[in-house]
Amino acid sequence: MGRIIGLTGGIATGKSTAADYLGQHHGLPVLDADIYAREAVGMESPILAAIADRYGNQILLPDGSLNRAALGEIIFNDPAEKGWLEQQIHPYVRQRFAEAMAELDAPLVVHAIPLLFEADLTDQVGEIWVVICSADQQLQRLMARNQLSQAQAQARIASQMSLEEKAARADRVLDNSGDRLHLYRQIDAALEVKP
Secondary structure, eight states: OOEEEEEEESTTSSHHHHHHHHHHTSOOOEEEHHHHHHHHTOTTOHHHHHHHHHHOGGGBOTTSSBOHHHHHHHHTTOHHHHHHHHHHHHHHHHHHHHHHHHHOOOSEEEEEOTTTTTTTOGGGOSEEEEEEOOHHHHHHHHHHHHTOOHHHHHHHHHTSOOHHHHHHTOSEEEEOSSOHHHHHHHHHHHHHSOO
């Protein structure tokens, strides 16, 4: 396997924008941890059953699917519960990455993993790109995107490793404080540079 880029960043910093550009404009295969994490808690999955056993049926919507908002209120305010949930989901996500990579034959693959450091998945990638923006932009974007109060948004940001720490551990930092074109130019330049 050739070059494997681990694309990460903080919540609402622009990871999805960067991943979409890498996939659509550059035609690269993008494997998305968020998709695998959603699969992990899909209808009638063993992980969803474990979540319902732990928190009761109020964690489920009437159709039997996961009530993400209710779960978010629990885990973003309780680090121990967040840790328990991640122990359920991360092994499944790691397995799905392994299966997808076994089927791929590409010189460059992007692993979009919001919790790359937190889930200890850095061994899966050859280089790490971190998307950052200012703390105020991150807060405002998250509140607008998820219709959250300032306190709810701050709890979600605080539940992740800080942007400063992620940036310090990156091979490449992509600054998404400006417009999309500014971000795209940084991505283009980063692709040109061999690690």
